[in-house]
Structure formats: structure tokens, C-alpha cells
Amino acid sequence: MLTESFPRVILSHTPTPLERLDNLSADYQTNIWIKRDDCTGLAFGGNKSRQLEFYIGHARSLGADMLLTTGAVQSNHVRMTVAAARKMDMEVEVQLEHRVDRDQPEYHKSGNPFLVKLMGAKIHYYPLGEDEDGADQAMVERAEELKKAGKQPYVIPLSNARIPYGALGYVDAAEETLKQLEDLGISPMRFFLPTGSASTHAGFLLGLVASSCSIPVQGVCVRREAVSQQQRVLTKIDSIAELMSLPMKVVADQVICDDRFLAPGYGHSNTATQNAIELLARREGILLDPTYSGKAFAAVVDALLKGDLGHDDHIVFLHTGGTPSLFAYPELVSDNREGFQI
Numbered sequence: 001m002l003t004e005s006f007p008r009v010i011l012s013h014t015p016t017p018l019e020r021l022d023n024l025s026a027d028y029q030t031n032i033w034i035k036r037d038d039c040t041g042l043a044f045g046g047n048k049s050r051q052l053e054f055y056i057g058h059a060r061s062l063g064a065d066m067l068l069t070t071g072a073v074q075s076n077h078v079r080m081t082v083a084a085a086r087k088m089d090m091e092v093e094v095q096l097e098h099r100v101d102r103d104q105p106e107y108h109k110s111g112n113p114f115l116v117k118l119m120g121a122k123i124h125y126y127p128l129g130e131d132e133d134g135a136d137q138a139m140v141e142r143a144e145e146l147k148k149a150g151k152q153p154y155v156i157p158l159s160n161a162r163i164p165y166g167a168l169g170y171v172d173a174a175e176e177t178l179k180q181l182e183d184l185g186i187s188p189m190r191f192f193l194p195t196g197s198a199s200t201h202a203g204f205l206l207g208l209v210a211s212s213c214s215i216p217v218q219g220v221c222v223r224r225e226a227v228s229q230q231q232r233v234l235t236k237i238d239s240i241a242e243l244m245s246l247p248m249k250v251v252a253d254q255v256i257c258d259d260r261f262l263a264p265g266y267g268h269s270n271t272a273t274q275n276a277i278e279l280l281a282r283r284e285g286i287l288l289d290p291t292y293s294g295k296a297f298a299a300v301v302d303a304l305l306k307g308d309l310g311h312d313d314h315i316v317f318l319h320t321g322g323t324p325s326l327f328a329y330p331e332l333v334s335d336n337r338e339g340f341q342i
């Protein structure tokens with residue numbers, strides 16, 4: 001394993017399954033695979049547990065006894081950080097940012113914030129929406145206060161300015177997926193995944209490139225437009241490659257960012273995303289979410305509808321989880337919504 005020398009803790013059930021979606025594959029006369037990182041096991045699962053393994057490994061190597069992090073009100077990262085802290089018997093404080101303008105009480109009370117409260121984290125609120133550096137800085141300042149009180153806090157950052165230890169989890173995930181594909185004797189045409197803070201995209205792509213694999217990875221933007229997301233992924237790849245002392249360089253052409261399903265913005269759904277969520281739920285009984293995995297699967301559905309994929313072609317969708325936030329979007333099952341027809 002490429003990440004062997006880094007401190008880590010074990011939080012995830014791995015390898016996660018790589019399954020063929022038989023019903024949808026039959027519907028569209030091709031081969032659609034799903035990598036079930038929604039099944040990593042920690043408090044409803046999702047991609048963040050692979051990332052937290054390396055953040056907490058680093059935190060413990062520094063003697064930390066407490067975790068601090070920040071995210072949107074329906075952040076899966078925040079929910080899983082709290083769960084990880086509980087599992088590792090660490091104290092935890094989180095900050096919820098006002099990133100998404102939604103008045104519905106479900107958004108503020110159900111899904112992830114419900115689970116964060118259930119697991120008993122201390123919650124701070126950050127009034128601004130798009131202020132990543134400011135939100136991280138507020139946590140750093142809180143950490144300073146805690147240090148004065150004799151605690152050993154560790155801040156898990158979101159901004160790209162800090163060392164992305166979490167991305168190492170997706171270097172591992174790439175190696176794990178390649179092994180599964182090799183065992184199945186399959187060489188897919190493309191991977192699809194959501195790209196937000198970019199740790200998943202950057203780690204996965206670097207893991208493939210470092211394994212001499214050139215299968216394209218389509219990162220579906222969930223927070224910012226393609227041009228700035230591509231830059232963010234490249235910066236993160238450079239940081240991880242440096243951290244791992246890897247000699248290879250990933251160039252802009254290898255970083256595919258697709259922002260067609262982003263509008264109207266982070267944390268807001270759209271028709272293509274709702275259709276994608278409904279399709280996978282109704283044909284396969286697999287649940288997605290409107291902020292991350294649903295948007296990424298909308299890109300898969302788009303490829304299927306275009307009919308570009310042949311009988312013998314294979315694609316792999318990385319399901320990163322996020323399903324607790326479904327309960328924050330009751331409009332997904334509103335009576336006047338027309339169902340998606342295949």
C-alpha cells in the first residue's frame with residue numbers, strides 16, 4: 001500500500017463492495033458498477049471515514065485528545081467526525097456554517113444535525129456561508145482557547161491551504177478498487193465521483209496514476225465551478241504527492257471537472273439530481289443524497305441517456321454516501337413531483 005508509512009486509525013469497513021447494478025445495466029444495455037463507500041460503516045457510512053482515518057492518525061501522533069472541525073449544517077463530514085471521535089474516545093466540538101439558505105425546519109433539525117446532537121458534540125455556529133478560510137480560522141482560535149484550558153485539540157481543516165492528510169484515504173481506495181476490478185477481470189471506461197473539498201477526487205486520481213492506471217475520473221462539481229474546482233484538485237494532488245514523496249506529476253488535462261449538475265449551487269438540488277436519486281432508489285433500492293452523490297449520479301444517468309455506452313462497456317460510480325441528509329429534503333417525495341420515466 002502506498003500510504004503504509006502514515007499513522008492511521010481504523011474506522012471503516014473495507015474493502016467496500018464493488019457491485020454490478022444489474023437492473024439498470026439491463027435497462028441501458030451496458031455494465032454499471034457501484035463502489036459502495038456509502039457502506040464504510042461508521043454512523044451511516046460515507047467517504048469521510050476513510051479520510052478521518054488519516055486525520056485522526058496524525059492527531060494522535062501529536063498527542064491530541066480532542067477533535068474540532070467545521071462544515072455546513074447538513075455536513076456528513078461533521079457527523080462522521082463526531083462519530084469517529086466517539087469511537088476513539090476523544091472529545092469533540094464542531095462548527096456549523098450557514099452555507100445553504102433553507103428555511104425548512106427539517107434542514108436544521110433532521111438528518112446530520114440530529115445525529116450530531118444524538119452523539120453529544122458541542123456545537124458552535126458560524127454565520128457566513130462561503131468563507132472557508134474564516135471558518136477554519138474560527139476553529140483554530142477555539143483550539144487556542146482550549147489549549148489554555150489544558151486540552152490537546154486537533155483541528156481537521158476544510159480549506160485547501162492545509163495539509164490534506166484525509167486524501168490519503170482515497171489513495172488507498174483507488175488501490176482497493178483496482179484490485180477488485182482486476183479480480184473481476186474488468187477494465188472500466190470511466191470512474192464517476194462527486195468533487196467538493198476535493199480530497200476524494202485528488203486522492204483517488206493520484207492513487208490511480210501512482211498505480212499506472214489511466215482510466216479517466218469524472219469529478220462532478222458540488223460546490224464550485226469546473227475551472228476553480230480543477231485548480232483546487234491539482235493543488236491538492238501536488239500537496240499529497242509531496243507528502244508521499246511521489247515523483248509523478250498530474251496535469252490539468254487529467255483532472256476532469258463537470259459542473260453541469262451544480263446549479264443552483266451547493267446544497268440545493270435540481271431536476272437531474274432528483275431524477276437520478278429516484279432512478280437508483282426505484283431500480284436498485286440504493287439511496288443517494290441531493291448535495292453530493294445524487295449530483296454525481298446525475299452525470300452517470302446523463303451518460304446512459306446519451307447512449308454512448310455499448311454492451312461490453314463498463315463504468316464505475318463511486319457512491320460516497322450522504323444519505324442521512326435525505327431527511328432534510330422532504331420535497332424529494334412531494335405529491336406534485338412527477339416521477340422519472342426511464
Ligand SMILES: Cc1ncc(COP(=O)(O)O)c(C=O)c1O
Nearest residue numbers: 076196197198199200292320322
Ligand atoms: C457524501 C459526500 N460525498 C462527497 C463529498 C465530497 O468529498 P470531498 O470533500 O472529499 O471532495 C462529501 C463531502 O462532504 C460528502 O459528504
